[in-house]
Amino acid sequence: MSEPMTVLNSDREILLEVRDLRVEYATQNGPVEAVAGVDLTLAKGEFLGVVGESGCGKSTMLFGIAQLLNPPATVSGGEVLFKGENLVAMTAKSLNALRWRDFSVVMQSAMNALNPVHSIGRQFKDAIKAHARWPESQIKARSAEVLELVGIDPVHLKSFPHQLSGGMRQRAMIAMALLFTPDLIVMDEPTSALDVVAQRSLMAQIKELQKQLGFAVIFVTHDMSLVSHFSDRLMVMYAGQVVELGGTRAVFDAPAHPYSRGLLDAFPSIRGEVKRLTGIPGAPPNLGRPPSGCRFHPRCPVAMERCSVDVPELYLVDSVQARCLLHEPAAVSVEVES
Numbered sequence: 516m517s518e519p520m521t522v523l524n525s526d527r528e529i530l531l532e533v534r535d536l537r538v539e540y541a542t543q544n545g546p547v548e549a550v551a552g553v554d555l556t557l558a559k560g561e562f563l564g565v566v567g568e569s570g571c572g573k574s575t576m577l578f579g580i581a582q583l584l585n586p587p588a589t590v591s592g593g594e595v596l597f598k599g600e601n602l603v604a605m606t607a608k609s610l611n612a613l614r615w616r617d618f619s620v621v622m623q624s625a626m627n628a629l630n631p632v633h634s635i636g637r638q639f640k641d642a643i644k645a646h647a648r649w650p651e652s653q654i655k656a657r658s659a660e661v662l663e664l665v666g667i668d669p670v671h672l673k674s675f676p677h678q679l680s681g682g683m684r685q686r687a688m689i690a691m692a693l694l695f696t697p698d699l700i701v702m703d704e705p706t707s708a709l710d711v712v713a714q715r716s717l718m719a720q721i722k723e724l725q726k727q728l729g730f731a732v733i734f735v736t737h738d739m740s741l742v743s744h745f746s747d748r749l750m751v752m753y754a755g756q757v758v759e760l761g762g763t764r765a766v767f768d769a770p771a772h773p774y775s776r777g778l779l780d781a782f783p784s785i786r787g788e789v790k791r792l793t794g795i796p797g798a799p800p801n802l803g804r805p806p807s808g809c810r811f812h813p814r815c816p817v818a819m820e821r822c823s824v825d826v827p828e829l830y831l832v833d834s835v836q837a838r839c840l841l842h843e844p845a846a847v848s849v850e851v852e853s
């Protein structure tokens with residue numbers, strides 16, 4: 516396996532290094548590889564957006580990184596080095612010691628993640644007690660502090676999840692993730708259950724907190740436009756693989772992979788030129804039997820004959836990486852010569 520490229524990171528210290536991560540679901544028809552060899556490095560304090568259509572493996576990758584997969588899913592290969600330690604090889608006990616303290620996870624729906632029969636304050640207290648022996652007064656003070664950080668009046672420590680609005684519940688989840696000011700927060704579509712206005716305001720708040728507290732974020736969404744203003748780098752996933760990775764601005768300005776271009780064309784631009792939204796015809800493949808060659812070739816508007824045969828790697832295109840044979844160094848030099 517080739518060494519993962521780290522050229523896209525700044526000089527900042529590396530917090531997370533994912534090497535050739537593979538996740539399989541065991542099914543009656545054999546294994547389905549939902550994450551097929553992802554390489555990624557994340558610097559301290561960096562905000563990475565992960566985008567792609569439904570079923571491309573974004574959540575599975577996130578859960579694979581956080582070691583939160585449950586059967587039938589298992590990590591079938593690769594390493595997740597968090598501050599130099601491989602989470603994949605860690606015991607459940609060591610992982611539990613890291614969770615909340617060093618990294619935390621915010622799920623799609625706080626209604627499912629929060630316990631409906633306990634008050635918010637009780638749930639914060641349980642999370643703290645699992646990791647620290649703080650006196651009652653410190654638990655109360657910290658719980659109130661993190662709620663205030665996300666713009667919720669601390670009186671709501673007494674509230675039960677159903678007594679809060681959807682936006683407040685998501686904020687409460689983020690507050691809980693901040694209890695120990697971790698170095699990394701992974702977020703799986705934390706705004707998807709909210710209306711557009713609440714979505715933007717929560718995004719802005721996450722970004723503000725991130726700047727203030729310095730944690731890194733991996734933010735999964737299927738909405739390109741949502742992360743456009745907030746993420747430093749963007750990872751585009753298709754059929755379990757990274758198909759493009761680069762600075763968010765660079766990917767938006769000149770997407771190097773036809774799939775990224777298709778995703779961008781599927782969302783309206785607020786300030787850009789008015790154009791017809793085209794999107795991408797067809798649907799992501801069944802990962803039990805992914806297409807030969809380039810996994811995107813059956814839907815690709817610029818596919819060449821060899822795309823159904825030759826397997827593309829991630830190639831460097833200016834400052835981004837793209838998994839497309841159009842950018843294979845040999846193909847590019849032939850084009851230049853002719």
Ligand SMILES: Nc1ncnc2c1ncn2[C@@H]1O[C@H](COP(=O)(O)OP(=O)(O)OP(=O)(O)O)[C@@H](O)[C@H]1O
Nearest residue numbers: 540542547549568569570571572573574575737802
């Ligand atoms: N329980 C399961 N058994 C078999 N395959 C599964 C199972 N759950 C997910 N998969 C496979 O894993 C793939 C990736 O799913 P995943 O939920 O990670 O995608 P996603 O990009 O996060 O989608 P979404 O945006 O809808 O959450 C799916 O295409 C599906 O084929």
